[in-house]
Amino acid sequence: MPDLNFSVLRFVPREGGYARGQEGFELILKTAVSVLVEHGYKDMTLRRIAKECGMKAGNISYYFKSKDDLVRALLQAISGSYEAAISEATAGAGADPESKLTQLISFILQDGTTRQTSYLFPELWSLANHDPFAKQCVDELYLREHRRFDEIIGELNPALSADDRSILSTFILSSIEGIGVFAGYGKYWQDAMPQLQATACRCFLEFVKSAKPGVDGTLSASKLELKP
Amino acid sequence: MPDLNFSVLRFVPREGGYARGQEGFELILKTAVSVLVEHGYKDMTLRRIAKECGMKAGNISYYFKSKDDLVRALLQAISGSYEAAISEATAGAGADPESKLTQLISFILQDGTTRQTSYLFPELWSLANHDPFAKQCVDELYLREHRRFDEIIGELNPALSADDRSILSTFILSSIEGIGVFAGYGKYWQDAMPQLQATACRCFLEFVKSAKPGVDGTLSASKLELKP
DNA sequence: CTATATTTTTGACATATGTCAAGAATTGCA
């Protein structure tokens, strides 16, 4: 009984087969995400997924030749779904770059308040630390978000160099994602999310607008005295 | 062969027993952290820990009556070690609240560049999502850091209300932790950490100093138009 | 409807895991 609240998973198309085959294929992946979210990767066993699918474990081996294969398809589907979500989130934004930035920040933070995202990403980060393919999927996912920030920051402050823009994008994106860890679904500071959202929008918008070209070099030079 | 680079784990004292018993006890916990970091919780099995300890699996059952027990002791030891680290990091700071803030931020970010911390925390976050005891340990760990930020921000901007201070502390702390996810050990933006560190110090220091009392209420009121 | 292609179950396999009891080995005190 998977109940995913982010946009439907994006599946790599299945070659040949009956309609029922495609259903089973997608059901397995959707259920696998659900199990991953609800119980963590440690307890994401083939038998558990199969039981929640209403099928037997052996049938999963028919669709995926190994568990590793299933996990790969899973990661690709997740990455693809967030790609679609980010596109949608930034598509309807007006010409105003300020509202584009606040809209993107707000979208990511709102998404972080869902159980789905809040529980899923620590699993992805953990997987990425021990599996190169998972790392690649996560990196690509964040690179796409990074690119969106980069574009918007370029509009907001055209005087900045590409390097400065990139640092700012990384800074803002990672900060925003960190907020989800502390104020996401079920987290200790969950109730503060609305204020955090507003604070983040104000703080980062101001910072981007007031950033001066050469900031990057300046900061690099001053890094030595800042280290403990 | 555990090689932990944060301050030595803090163990709950062992009642009675020989010196060798204390050694074995600590060795198991240190090795368990090492396995957790290197292979993830999924592969942190008693036999693996035992092998790396140079002992047999059965012996772990002598020290810990169940794996759950071992994990609890582990989480407490980790939480305690970071408590000590944070105390040390902020102890030697001069009277200047500005350098206190940059020093604290820099310490946390520097710590995030270690394999230890960078690989450990996603495991802790994942555990916390599925185990109340783990959640409690992680919450306490971050509450202590939050308290340090709160104190420093109070010195930097005494006009702020307790609520405003708390929101700012949560905002900065979570942002900083997020940077570790993106630019920590082995991460995609690892090379940008020095610039991110400088950027974070500048951005947050300015933001705290320029924050006006009542910020909290203002932000709360404006949150509606910011939501997507 | 029939025949073929596809999906699913069944049942087993090798291996891995947490746990435990009994006995051997070690430690440290008298």
Add this chain to the structure above:
DNA sequence: TGCAATTCTTGACATATGTCAAAAATATAG
């Protein structure tokens, strides 16, 4: 040194896991 308390190994157990082959069930084209 002797002896009791402690530590450690051995070997087993029940259960769980990923995988697979063969048979059964289902779907679809002709």
